[in-house]
Amino acid sequence: MKTILITGCNRGIGFGLVKHLCENYGQMENIFATCRNPQNAQELTSLAQNNSNVKILKTDLNNSEDISNLAKTVTDILGTRGLDVLVNNAGISSKFTRLPMVKEKDLTDHFRVNVIAPILLAKHLIPVLKNGKNEGESSGIIVNISSVLGSIQENTTGGYYPYRTSKAAINAATRSMSLDLREHKIVAVALHPGWIKTDMGGKQAPFTVEEASGNLINFIRNISMEHNGLFLTHEGKQLPW
Numbered sequence: 001m002k003t004i005l006i007t008g009c010n011r012g013i014g015f016g017l018v019k020h021l022c023e024n025y026g027q028m029e030n031i032f033a034t035c036r037n038p039q040n041a042q043e044l045t046s047l048a049q050n051n052s053n054v055k056i057l058k059t060d061l062n063n064s065e066d067i068s069n070l071a072k073t074v075t076d077i078l079g080t081r082g083l084d085v086l087v088n089n090a091g092i093s094s095k096f097t098r099l100p101m102v103k104e105k106d107l108t109d110h111f112r113v114n115v116i117a118p119i120l121l122a123k124h125l126i127p128v129l130k131n132g133k134n135e136g137e138s139s140g141i142i143v144n145i146s147s148v149l150g151s152i153q154e155n156t157t158g159g160y161y162p163y164r165t166s167k168a169a170i171n172a173a174t175r176s177m178s179l180d181l182r183e184h185k186i187v188a189v190a191l192h193p194g195w196i197k198t199d200m201g202g203k204q205a206p207f208t209v210e211e212a213s214g215n216l217i218n219f220i221r222n223i224s225m226e227h228n229g230l231f232l233t234h235e236g237k238q239l240p241w
Helices: 012-024 042-050 063-080 104-130 159-181 209-220
Strands: 003-006 028-035 053-056 085-088 141-145 187-192 229-234
Touching: 003 012, 012 028, 012 209, 028 042, 028 063, 042 053, 042 209, 053 063, 063 104, 085 187, 104 141, 104 159, 141 159, 141 209, 187 209
Parallel strands: 003 028, 003 085, 028 053, 085 141, 141 187, 187 229
Antiparallel strands: none
16 A cells, blocks of 8 residues: 545544554555645644645535546546555534434535545546555555444434434445446445544544554555455454445
C-alpha cells in the first residue's frame, strides 16, 4: 500500500488514520485527505506541512460536482500510478431517534453523505483503483466505513433511523461493488471500526482514536480477495447483514 485516499479527515478517525500513516509508514507516496473546510482543520494542515506526501483536498461530499472534481484531481496527480486504497470514512450520525421524532431532512442528509457520496466516489475512481497494488492478487481496495448499527440482524433496540438505514444501505452497496468490480480484482469491504472516543462515538467508547487508527490500518494492509464483499470488524470477524 503506497497510495490512499481517505475522506472526512478534519477530525476523528479520518484524521487519526492520516496521522497514524505519517508516524508509522513513511514509505507512503500519496496520502490524499479530504475535508470540507481545510481552514478549520489546523491539525491536518500541520501534518501536511510536515509531510509532503499528505495532500489535503477540499471537498464537500454533499456536492456531486465536488466528488467528481475530487476524483479527477486524484487521477491527475497519480497519472499512471494506481490508487491502492479508498477509505470512505466521512459520515454523519444524528442522536438516537424513535419513529415519532424522525425528520425527513435527517434521512436525506444521512443518505447523501453516508451512501450516495461513497458510491459516486467509488464509481469515479474505478480507473485508478484498477491500477492499484496490494498484497496477494488484489488491485485496489475500497473500504466503506460502516457500523454494527447497520446490521439488520443485530438490531434489537430499534431507533437510530437515519444512521441505521444509511449504514445498512452502504453495506448493500459494498456487496454490489464486490460483485461488479471483482473482474478487475478490486476488493470492496464494509468495515465496522469499533466504538471510538470521537465527537460521534462519545466519551464512553472503549477505543481511543489512536488505538482504533492503528487497528484499522493493520487490518486494511492485510485485506485480500478472500475478504471481498464481507461486513467485518477490524479484527476480521464477520458481522451479520
